[in-house]
Amino acid sequence: MNHYKQLFQLPEAIHYLNAAYMSPLLRSVEEAGYQALIKKRNPTQIKPVDFFTTAARVKGLFAQLVQASTQQIAIIPSASYGLMTAIKNLPTNQGSKVLVVSDEFPSGYYTAERWCLEHGQSIAVVPAPEVHSERGALWNQQILAAIDDSCTAIVISTIHWADGTIFDLETIGEACQKHNCHFIVDGTQSVGAMPIDVNTCRIDALVCAGYKWMMGPYASGLAYYSKKYNHGKPLEESWMNRANAENFAALTNYTSEYSEGAGRFNMGEFSSFNLMPMLEAALIQLLEWTPEMITAYVDELAKPLIAFCKANGFWVEEEDYRAKHLFSIGLPSGIERTDLLKALEEAQVYVSVRGEGIRVSLHLFNTQEDIQAFIDVLSKSL
Numbered sequence: 001m002n003h004y005k006q007l008f009q010l011p012e013a014i015h016y017l018n019a020a021y022m023s024p025l026l027r028s029v030e031e032a033g034y035q036a037l038i039k040k041r042n043p044t045q046i047k048p049v050d051f052f053t054t055a056a057r058v059k060g061l062f063a064q065l066v067q068a069s070t071q072q073i074a075i076i077p078s079a080s081y082g083l084m085t086a087i088k089n090l091p092t093n094q095g096s097k098v099l100v101v102s103d104e105f106p107s108g109y110y111t112a113e114r115w116c117l118e119h120g121q122s123i124a125v126v127p128a129p130e131v132h133s134e135r136g137a138l139w140n141q142q143i144l145a146a147i148d149d150s151c152t153a154i155v156i157s158t159i160h161w162a163d164g165t166i167f168d169l170e171t172i173g174e175a176c177q178k179h180n181c182h183f184i185v186d187g188t189q190s191v192g193a194m195p196i197d198v199n200t201c202r203i204d205a206l207v208c209a210g211y212k213w214m215m216g217p218y219a220s221g222l223a224y225y226s227k228k229y230n231h232g233k234p235l236e237e238s239w240m241n242r243a244n245a246e247n248f249a250a251l252t253n254y255t256s257e258y259s260e261g262a263g264r265f266n267m268g269e270f271s272s273f274n275l276m277p278m279l280e281a282a283l284i285q286l287l288e289w290t291p292e293m294i295t296a297y298v299d300e301l302a303k304p305l306i307a308f309c310k311a312n313g314f315w316v317e318e319e320d321y322r323a324k325h326l327f328s329i330g331l332p333s334g335i336e337r338t339d340l341l342k343a344l345e346e347a348q349v350y351v352s353v354r355g356e357g358i359r360v361s362l363h364l365f366n367t368q369e370d371i372q373a374f375i376d377v378l379s380k381s382l
Contacts (some may be wrong), residue, residue: 004297004364007285015349015370020161020189020326020361023215025278032281033217036274048248051240051271058276061283062222065214065291066187066206067197071261074223075270079188080107081235082207082223083155085265086184087115089232094180095121095152101143102127103355105161108186112155121152128165132330136321140168147175153182158190162354163328164361166321173202182228188212193298193325193363195291198224205229213325213363215286216279220272225262234258238268289364298362299324301371305360308375312382315357328357332382340381347377 008024010016016024025033039045059073076082087098098112102125109123116123126146129138147154154176159166169185176183184205187196191206192213198206206224210216225232234241241264243257244250258264270276286294302324309316315330316322331337337353344351351374352359360374 005367008365010365013348015347015366015373017360017362017366017370017374018350018352019193019363020212020359021352022218023212023363024365025217026215026282026285028285029215029217029278029281032277033274036277040273046273048246050273052246054276054280055266055270055272058222058280058283061280061287062208062214063224064287065196065283066191066224067199068224069261071263072224072226074225074262074265075267075272075276076207076221076223076265077219077267078107078221079105079186079207079209080111081267082205082221082265083108083111083184083186085223085232085235086182086205086207086225086229087111087153087155088235089229090115090153090182092119096150097122097124097152099124099126099143099146099151099154099156099181101125101139101156101160101167103160103162104155105157105186105188108155108157112153124151128160132315134318136165136317139165140171140321143167143172144175147172147179147181149179151176151179151181153184155184155186157186157188158194158196159323159326161186161189162359163317163357164323164326164359165317166323169196169201169203173200176204177202189326190323191291192286193291193294194323195295198226210279210282214279215282217275220275220279222279223262223265225265227261229265230261232264234264234266236268238266238270240268240270241266294364295324297364298366301362301366301368302327302360304368305371305375308378312378314378325363326359326361328354328359330357335381340377343377343381344374347373349374349377 060070063070126143182204187206188209191208204226210220211218313332
């Protein structure tokens with residue numbers, strides 16, 4: 001466990017159980033950023049080919065992570081950019097509503113809301129069941145029941161960003177295909193920490209911010225768009241996304257052809273000479289670890305915390321529908337949340353408040369000492 005922690009520069013005194021807020025940088029990612037800044041000191045070191053090569057490698061690494069073709073990957077600056085790209089290319093002549101789940105992350109909700117307002121469609125919200133037993137299973141059943149021929153699309157996260165409820169993407173994808181409903185997924189809170197296969201899940205668009213579970217820098221991200229989008233309209237007309245972009249001498253030989261696959265959806269200036277090397281270093285490390293290994297590690301790490309919660313009246317989602325790296329803890333009656341948060345801060349235990357629960361999010365830099373420090377504060381609160 002300490003071996004993993006040494007790959008980061010987190011202060012020894014803190015217990016950072018908040019990777020879903022923002023991941024710390026790996027030492028290797030920091031170093032890649034330093035070297036990129038130094039290279040920019042002398043622009044003659046940056047050749048025309050460098051506008052494309054690092055980005056191409058980053059796309060290839062992300063494609064491995066989500067089991068996709070590299071051609072179907074685009075570089076984006078944020079999840080909201082990727083979501084807007086997907087939603088703006090929805091068909092306007094089929095369906096009458098877009099599905100979301102309750103308390104969906106605002107970027108997903110606002111993007112869907114805007115498109116619906118512009119095209120005379122409605123947003124249908126599938127609420128979280130107000131039960132504690134079998135909540136995740138029931139919520140998934142209700143989502144599946146809501147997918148029908150009237151659905152233009154469903155916009156959903158891989159897991160719920162606030163409480164870690166797992167959504168059965170494979171079954172939802174099957175239902176979407178059956179009803180000709182576009183399947184748009186925000187993977188920001190799990191891609192990198194949980195395995196995913198865009199083909200098995202029949203996902204049409206998967207967007208991911210890079211600064212959380214992909215361990216990269218802020219303002220970086222990646223997206224997968226299925227072949228269904230290959231003739232879509234990009235948000236911007238960057239010269240770098242055209243078929244002749246790598247030939248700098250011929251840039252004014254204007255062409256209507258875009259780069260292959262999802263290349264048309266790359267953000268402008270996707271070379272991002274400072275950020276792309278950092279994201280590349282992060283993805284290399286993630287693929288070396290594998291999401292399966294990260295899931296297994298944090299699952300084992302959290303077992304004492306889960307056992308404590310169940311034994312002392314704190315609510316946690318049932319195992320089959322609880323993400324191992326991110327989950328919410330509901331407080332029993334009698335505990336004042338404000339007092340608990342103050343005690344956590346004093347003990348330098350860092351978590352997030354999301355909705356009515358305390359959100360805990362774990363990674364390889366966490367240790368048994370971190371878990372015990374959290375349990376100690378919860379125990380005193382009782």
